[in-house]
Amino acid sequence: MRGITKRFPGVVANDGVDFEAAAGEVHALLGENGAGKSTLSNILTGLYLQDEGTISLYGEPVRFHSPSDAIDAGIAMVHQHFRLVPPFSVAENIILGEHRAEARKLLVHPRQIERRVAELGRRYSVAVEPRARVWQLSVGEQQRVEILKALYREARILILDEPTAVLTPQESDALFETLRTMAAEGRTVIFISHKLHEVKAVADRVTVLRGGKSIATVVAAEATPRQLAAMMVGRDVELAARKERAAPPREDIAFEVEGLCVRGDRGEEAVRDLSLTVRSGEIVGVAGVAGNGQRELAEAVTGMRAPTSGTVTVAGRKLKTSDPRSAIAAGVAHVPEDRLGTGVAPSLSIAENSVLKSYRGRTVSSGPFLRWRAIGRHAVDLIHRYAVATPGPHLRARDLSGGNLQKLVLGREFSGQPKVLIAASPTRGLDVGAIETVHSYLREAASDGVAVLLISEDLDEILALADRVLVIYEGRITGAFDPGTATVEEIGLSMAGGERE
Amino acid sequence: MINVKIERRLEQPRWLSVAVPVVSVAFSFLVMAVVLAVTGHDPWNTYRRLFDAAFVGSTAWTFTLESATPLLFTGLAAAAAFRMQLFNIGAEGQLYLGAIGAAGIAIWLGPHQSLTVTILMMCLCGGAAGALWALIPGALKAFGRTNEIITSLMLNYVAGQLLTYLIFDSASPWRDLSTVQTRSFPQAIPLKPSQFWPFPAPFDVSVHFGFFLALGVAVVLFVLFRFTRFGFEMNVIGDSPRAARYSGMRTRRKILAVMAISGAIAGLGGASQVGDVAHELDASPQGLQSANYGYTGIVVAALGRYNPIAVCLVAVLIGGLQNAGTFLAGADFPSGLVGVMQGIILFCALGGELLIRYRVRIPGHARVVAEDVPPAEVEAS
Numbered sequence: 030m031r032g033i034t035k036r037f038p039g040v041v042a043n044d045g046v047d048f049e050a051a052a053g054e055v056h057a058l059l060g061e062n063g064a065g066k067s068t069l070s071n072i073l074t075g076l077y078l079q080d081e082g083t084i085s086l087y088g089e090p091v092r093f094h095s096p097s098d099a100i101d102a103g104i105a106m107v108h109q110h111f112r113l114v115p116p117f118s119v120a121e122n123i124i125l126g127e128h129r130a131e132a133r134k135l136l137v138h139p140r141q142i143e144r145r146v147a148e149l150g151r152r153y154s155v156a157v158e159p160r161a162r163v164w165q166l167s168v169g170e171q172q173r174v175e176i177l178k179a180l181y182r183e184a185r186i187l188i189l190d191e192p193t194a195v196l197t198p199q200e201s202d203a204l205f206e207t208l209r210t211m212a213a214e215g216r217t218v219i220f221i222s223h224k225l226h227e228v229k230a231v232a233d234r235v236t237v238l239r240g241g242k243s244i245a246t247v248v249a250a251e252a253t254p255r256q257l258a259a260m261m262v263g264r265d266v267e268l269a270a271r272k273e274r275a276a277p278p279r280e281d282i283a284f285e286v287e288g289l290c291v292r293g294d295r296g297e298e299a300v301r302d303l304s305l306t307v308r309s310g311e312i313v314g315v316a317g318v319a320g321n322g323q324r325e326l327a328e329a330v331t332g333m334r335a336p337t338s339g340t341v342t343v344a345g346r347k348l349k350t351s352d353p354r355s356a357i358a359a360g361v362a363h364v365p366e367d368r369l370g371t372g373v374a375p376s377l378s379i380a381e382n383s384v385l386k387s388y389r390g391r392t393v394s395s396g397p398f399l400r401w402r403a404i405g406r407h408a409v410d411l412i413h414r415y416a417v418a419t420p421g422p423h424l425r426a427r428d429l430s431g432g433n434l435q436k437l438v439l440g441r442e443f444s445g446q447p448k449v450l451i452a453a454s455p456t457r458g459l460d461v462g463a464i465e466t467v468h469s470y471l472r473e474a475a476s477d478g479v480a481v482l483l484i485s486e487d488l489d490e491i492l493a494l495a496d497r498v499l500v501i502y503e504g505r506i507t508g509a510f511d512p513g514t515a516t517v518e519e520i521g522l523s524m525a526g527g528e529r530e
Numbered sequence: 531m532i533n534v535k536i537e538r539r540l541e542q543p544r545w546l547s548v549a550v551p552v553v554s555v556a557f558s559f560l561v562m563a564v565v566l567a568v569t570g571h572d573p574w575n576t577y578r579r580l581f582d583a584a585f586v587g588s589t590a591w592t593f594t595l596e597s598a599t600p601l602l603f604t605g606l607a608a609a610a611a612f613r614m615q616l617f618n619i620g621a622e623g624q625l626y627l628g629a630i631g632a633a634g635i636a637i638w639l640g641p642h643q644s645l646t647v648t649i650l651m652m653c654l655c656g657g658a659a660g661a662l663w664a665l666i667p668g669a670l671k672a673f674g675r676t677n678e679i680i681t682s683l684m685l686n687y688v689a690g691q692l693l694t695y696l697i698f699d700s701a702s703p704w705r706d707l708s709t710v711q712t713r714s715f716p717q718a719i720p721l722k723p724s725q726f727w728p729f730p731a732p733f734d735v736s737v738h739f740g741f742f743l744a745l746g747v748a749v750v751l752f753v754l755f756r757f758t759r760f761g762f763e764m765n766v767i768g769d770s771p772r773a774a775r776y777s778g779m780r781t782r783r784k785i786l787a788v789m790a791i792s793g794a795i796a797g798l799g800g801a802s803q804v805g806d807v808a809h810e811l812d813a814s815p816q817g818l819q820s821a822n823y824g825y826t827g828i829v830v831a832a833l834g835r836y837n838p839i840a841v842c843l844v845a846v847l848i849g850g851l852q853n854a855g856t857f858l859a860g861a862d863f864p865s866g867l868v869g870v871m872q873g874i875i876l877f878c879a880l881g882g883e884l885l886i887r888y889r890v891r892i893p894g895h896a897r898v899v900a901e902d903v904p905p906a907e908v909e910a911s
Contacts, residue, residue, distance in 0.1 A: 333775060354778030363776065371776050374769040381762065385777040388762055397758045 033082035042068040060238035061460035075099035105179030115164035198521035225254040275476040278311035283480035289339030299325035307480040314495030322504035332356040362447035375427035380408035415440035432463025554882025583857035584850030588734035598849025602744035603799025604827025611792035620682030621796040622824025623689030624660035628800025631659030633811035641722035660797015668789025697813035718810040727805035740802025751838040
């Protein structure tokens with residue numbers, strides 16, 4: 030790809046990007062959110078048409094007008110959010126949208142397809158039972174289905190968008206093996222990530238994008254993580270490292286969950302008899318692979334979801350279950366996983382969202398009426414204090430970038446002077462700079478005596494922040510670690526359901 | 531081959547929300563001009579007569595405002611509910627119930643009460659009847675998570691049957707059984723002239739009391755939406771029910787309250803029809819049930835973008851159109867053509883709404899203006 034430029038109203042997402050990947054290599058595309066990685070891969074897969082620049086495949090210039098052009102050219106993509114049909118079987122999902130003749134025939138031969146899928150699975154060690162329904166599979170297995178889909182279509186170029194976000198460290202390693210096998214056969218693997226150690230572990234070469242421009246292409250083995258990070262951010266950064274907080278945890282137990290059982294959306298037991306405590310000023314990290322009950326746990330303790338049994342106690346007083354208002358009144362702040370749909374009302378303004386929980390209070394309302402001036406002042410104050418980058422408080426919340434949105438949510442939650450903070454994946458999808466900020470706010474909150482329950486799939490984040498690490502697996506706490514002494518392997522094993530010695 | 535794509539706009543420029551309705555109404559007149567020309571009518575002349583009949587002279591305005599009044603009520607009723615993404619399609623039935631309630635209390639009170647008391651009680655009973663009727667789908671939605679579109683729509687038919695039953699199929703207190711004639715040809719008990727709602731004539735234009743009442747309701751709604759916590763909660767719930775639950779709002783109560791408000795407004799519309807116009811519970815096939823005020827009200831609300839003040843303007847425009855339509859229909863102008871004309875205007879106006887939320891893109895020709903959002907998010911939104 031040469032001189033790729035893609036403009037959107039107000040932004041240049043790709044500005045003369047040069048990118049080339051050789052056959053038989055794993056090439057990482059590294060960059061912060063908004064650096065242009067997604068746009069570049071969307072151009073390569075035919076979702077967007079570039080404004081300027083050329084794409085050549087194996088020396089031939091090509092122009093993709095639609096995704097099917099790209100698929101025909103042998104380009105496949107594994108998206109972060111899988112494109113699978115849950116009630117269909119693995120084999121059915123694999124032939125869905127298949128353009129070649131064999132799937133276009135009126136009759137498909139399921140046996141034949143299943144055999145081929147099983148064979149591919151063995152060869153690349155991504156085995157999945159071809160007749161299993163997709164909804165029955167774990168997230169890691171679903172990812173394998175996506176990879177199988179690409180292999181089945183004999184893709185020569187495979188693009189993976191942040192594939193490890195949903196995997197345990199061990200599963201990630203297995204994925205890297207598969208990718209290496211594919212590369213060894215002469216395929217090209219493009220690996221999009223913002224995690225430096227992964228890029229180091231799997232890639233032959235790395236192209237760093239920043240602000241829509243390609244900064245450099247380097248050999249992965251020759252670059253240090255620090256250099257890569259500096260290229261990515263454009264300045265020297267502290268890599269997620271443990272920092273001592275101003276104040277150590279206190280003795281009193283601020284938050285206690287006992288015998289909590291919660292059902293998930295499909296009626297399955299998502300959280301099973303779970304108990305934990307958090308002291309004032311302590312950060313307890315709950316680590317686990319996505320989909321092991323983290324969401325249900327966070328929702329149940331904040332009153333968003335009704336537990337089937339168990340109690341949640343804040344500062345010695347039991348919360349009314351399934352009632353967010355009583356949790357808010359008790360001083361439980363909540364930074365939800367889905368910050369755009371749950372954490373804010375996306376079409377309302379920043380000002381309106383800044384009082385989402387406090388609009389009943391004296392300061393912003395009198396009688397049945399809202400005091401819009403006071404709300405405006407409150408919003409401006411919050412924007413300044415938490416450095417939310419916005420032209421003003423009247424911008425719709427959905428127009429904020431992820432990092433600024435999260436600052437707004439955090440700022441609002443802190444302004445309620447909470448006793449407890451439940452933070453679910455607070456930095457997912459944020460860029461390095463914003464992650465730093467969010468982490469410093471969390472540390473600050475703990476120093477001020479807030480009991481923080483940090484539920485995250487990012488183990489590095491938990492290790493950098495938490496005083497204690499709990500591992501959640503299939504809705505149970507299966508391990509407790511001291512982040513100072515435990516190794517990533519130990520915790521990873523526990524995340525995968527392995528027993529501890 | 532020209533490949534046309536329709537995609538969602540991420541940003542809705544402000545000028546569009548004014549330009550699109552204006553252009554689409556103009557476009558509809560253009561389309562209608564072709565229809566008129568083909569059927570042998572002079573478009574320009576027809577439009578002039580149409581405009582004159584709707585908006586020129588005091589008689590025209592009197593009839594226009596009379597037609598607009600029930601649409602104002604039903605439009606506001608729909609706007610109140612739709613604003614919270616609560617799709618109350620049942621203004622039609624709620625209006626019938628309002629008429630039943632208002633006529634009932636007027637008959638029960640008799641002609642010797644003061645007019646103020648009569649009006650007050652008619653509004654109260656009409657509003658309450660409409661609210662209770664609307665609370666049926668409201669409660670089903672709040673506690674049973676049923677789809678309010680279906681339930682409120684179905685109840686319209688029930689309300690229509692109830693109306694017919696009260697006058698035609700039973701010896702109800704609403705039915706006039708005083709003479710032999712009315713016993714064999716069913717008729718509703720008429721209100722006494724002392725119970726008729728006032729019909730003042732400022733500036734030569736006679737305006738029904740109900741019209742002022744509706745304007746009052748619009749102002750109240752405007753204040754409610756704009757300046758109160760209740761309105762704020764409605765906005766949040768309408769935008770994201772999860773965010774509303776997250777912030778501790780009592781969503782169920784709000785659903786019930788908003789359905790009741792919406793039903794009450796439609797019910798007031800029914801009361802106004804009884805007190806202002808029909809002066810009886812008009813169950814005849816040419817009466818309330820033929821006018822489709824409830825359904826037209828939804829169109830009015832949509833065109834007014836659920837803004838109470840805009841709803842007032844749209845209701846007057848549509849009212850004028852309806853009034854002019856009845857005026858135009860005659861020997862040389864079939865009433866079917868009037869229907870076609872009204873249909874085309876509404877169709878274009880509503881179709882234009884699409885352009886506010888979506889854009890049409892012709893790849894390779896127009897500038898390519900997609901937004902930098904991963905496809906997954908676009909699907910989700």
